[in-house]
Amino acid sequence: ILGKGPFYGREFFVSPxxxxxxxxxxxxxxxxxxxNRNAGLKILDIGTGxxxxPISLALEMNNPEVYGVDISEEALQIAEKNGVALAAKVTFSTCDILTQVPEVAELDILVSNPPYIPEQQRSEMHKNVLDFEPELALFVSNEDPLIFYKRISEIGKQLLKPNGKLYFEINENYGNDVASLMQDLGYSEVRVLKDLNEKERMVAGRR
Ligand SMILES: C[S@@+](CC[C@H](N)C(=O)[O-])C[C@H]1O[C@@H](n2cnc3c(N)ncnc32)[C@H](O)[C@@H]1O
Incomplete structure (x- = not known):
């Protein structure tokens, strides 16, 4: 079953x-x-769905070199299809970020909107979300809800250029926790940013 959903002024294929x-x-x-207005920046999106x-960045930024990885082959097929339909040059590949390191280096920008909803919040969620969206994209264990942020921040220290930037979307409850784990790893200029609903939603920092 294929549907479409709008994102940043374009329509994207979505699937279960x-x-x-x-x-x-x-x-x-x-x-x-x-x-990030400079030309030719090298960018990786982790958990690309x-x-x-990456497709929006490829089409909106100044001639960047863009990569996207996901653990889900089915999601990557949709991502490829979107890249072709929207004529965006993005290289997609499979990667389990918890056990592997993507084969790209010297990145200017690393971005991720990883799974971030603790299992315990599952019961508070609308049934329509749970019926149509993959659990793999949404949930993390209650014991280690920041697992993706820790691992991706560590990988960022390896894959980002000095001064390269890391950008995360976050669960509104974890802004300070994500910021401090990035600071502990040596990231500088760490910022927690709010979304239009005044919820803490993004964290950014420099390697
Ligand atoms: C919250 S969704 C974000 C999807 C898309 N980037 C977006 O913003 O709409 C998280 C994504 O991470 C992927 N994912 C889950 N576990 C992963 C892992 N171990 N390694 C890589 N990707 C993973 C899921 O398949 C899903 O596509």
């Missing part, structure tokens, strides 16, 4: 294997575009 793109994520994309983040 992908998250439906969210408004909050448009704000993350907007922030990255606004803050429909590919909405």
């Amino acid at each position: 294997a992908t998250l439906i793109p969210r408004n909050e994520t448009e704000e993350l994309v907007h922030l990255i575009i606004k803050e 429909t590919g909405c983040i």
Whole structure:
């Protein structure tokens, strides 16, 4: 079953294997575009789903070199399809970010909207979300809800250029926790940013 969903002014194919793109994520994309005007930046999106983040960046930024990875083959097929339909040059590949390191280096920008909803919040969620969206895209264990942020921040220390930037979308409850784990790893200029609903939604920092 294929549907479509709007994101940053374009229509993206979605499927039961992908998250439906969210408004909050448009704000993350907007922030990255606004803050990074140079030509030819090298960018990786981790947990790419429909590919909405890297495809939008590829089409809106100044001639960047863009990559996207996901653990889900089915999601990557949709991302590829979106890349072709929207004529965006993005290289997609499979990667389990918790056990592997993507094969790209010297990045200017690393971005991720990883799974961030603790299992315990599942019962508070609308049934329509749970019926149509893949659990893999949404949930993390209650014991280690920041697992993706820790791992991706560590990988960022390896894959980002000195002064390269890391951008995360976050669960509104974890802004300070994500910021401090980035600071502990040596990231500088760490900022927690709010979305249009005044919820803490993004964290950014420099390697
Ligand atoms: C919250 S969704 C974000 C999707 C898309 N980037 C967006 O913003 O609409 C998280 C994504 O991470 C992927 N994912 C989950 N576990 C992963 C892992 N271990 N390695 C890589 N990607 C993973 C899921 O398949 C899903 O596409």
